[in-house]
Amino acid sequence: MNRRLGILVSGRGTNLQSIIDASRTGQLDATVAVVISNRADAAGLARAGKAGIDAVHLNPREYADRDAYDRALVDALQAHDVGLVCLAGYMRLVGRPLLDAFSQRILNIHPSLLPSFRGLDAQRQALEHGVRITGATVHLVTADLDAGPIVIQAAVPVIEGDTVEKLAERILVEEHRMYPDAIEVVLSGKWRVDGRRFVRV
Numbered sequence: 427m428n429r430r431l432g433i434l435v436s437g438r439g440t441n442l443q444s445i446i447d448a449s450r451t452g453q454l455d456a457t458v459a460v461v462i463s464n465r466a467d468a469a470g471l472a473r474a475g476k477a478g479i480d481a482v483h484l485n486p487r488e489y490a491d492r493d494a495y496d497r498a499l500v501d502a503l504q505a506h507d508v509g510l511v512c513l514a515g516y517m518r519l520v521g522r523p524l525l526d527a528f529s530q531r532i533l534n535i536h537p538s539l540l541p542s543f544r545g546l547d548a549q550r551q552a553l554e555h556g557v558r559i560t561g562a563t564v565h566l567v568t569a570d571l572d573a574g575p576i577v578i579q580a581a582v583p584v585i586e587g588d589t590v591e592k593l594a595e596r597i598l599v600e601e602h603r604m605y606p607d608a609i610e611v612v613l614s615g616k617w618r619v620d621g622r623r624f625v626r627v
């Protein structure tokens with residue numbers, strides 16, 4: 427698989443940073459080719475700029491609808507010869523044009539043990555539910571939100587007296603460790619999707 431990554435961000439970009447760092451130390455054999463954000467003020471764009479990586483802001487307001495926006499995303503990703511798209515705190519739903527252009531080549535990281543606690547505020551959902559163990563998941567992106575085949579998971583215990591912030595911080599440590607690993611697994615190409623399972627071969 428083409429080892430050029432396109433990373434989509436909407437916010438602070440700490441997962442983006444862990445991917446950039448892993449690609450620079452050689453822990454991850456890949457190149458971050460472009461970082462794209464729907465928000466001009468995303469700190470992730472500044473991180474990309476600082477690392478000398480092309481940083482692109484695509485403003486959704488400038489497109490007629492989600493499909494038009496996603497087509498622009500595809501154009502930008504293809505212009506950078508991207509082989510794998512990684513969502514890293516990207517807060518928009520991924521539409522058909524992007525899913526079709528990068529079929530089984532889009533990853534997302536989510537701060538819970540899926541299929542528990544999909545959607546927004548996963549750490550708060552876990553805390554409020556009272557689970558003793560939560561964690562993080564890297565999965566392939568499909569049309570169903572946070573429901574694609576699971577590549578890697580890591581467990582994080584909930585500790586007595588946890589706040590959403592403390593729990594999120596401990597989950598984030600695992601996220602930063604596991605996302606580069608999951609990308610490496612997917613880039614190796616030694617896997618297939620069997621039903622809803624990601625199977626390593």
Ligand code: GRF
Nearest residue numbers: 438439440441515535536537
């Ligand atoms: C992470 O918790 C990730 O799991 C979720 O959004 C957050 C992004 O954080 N999808 P950052 O922008 O990578 O710091």
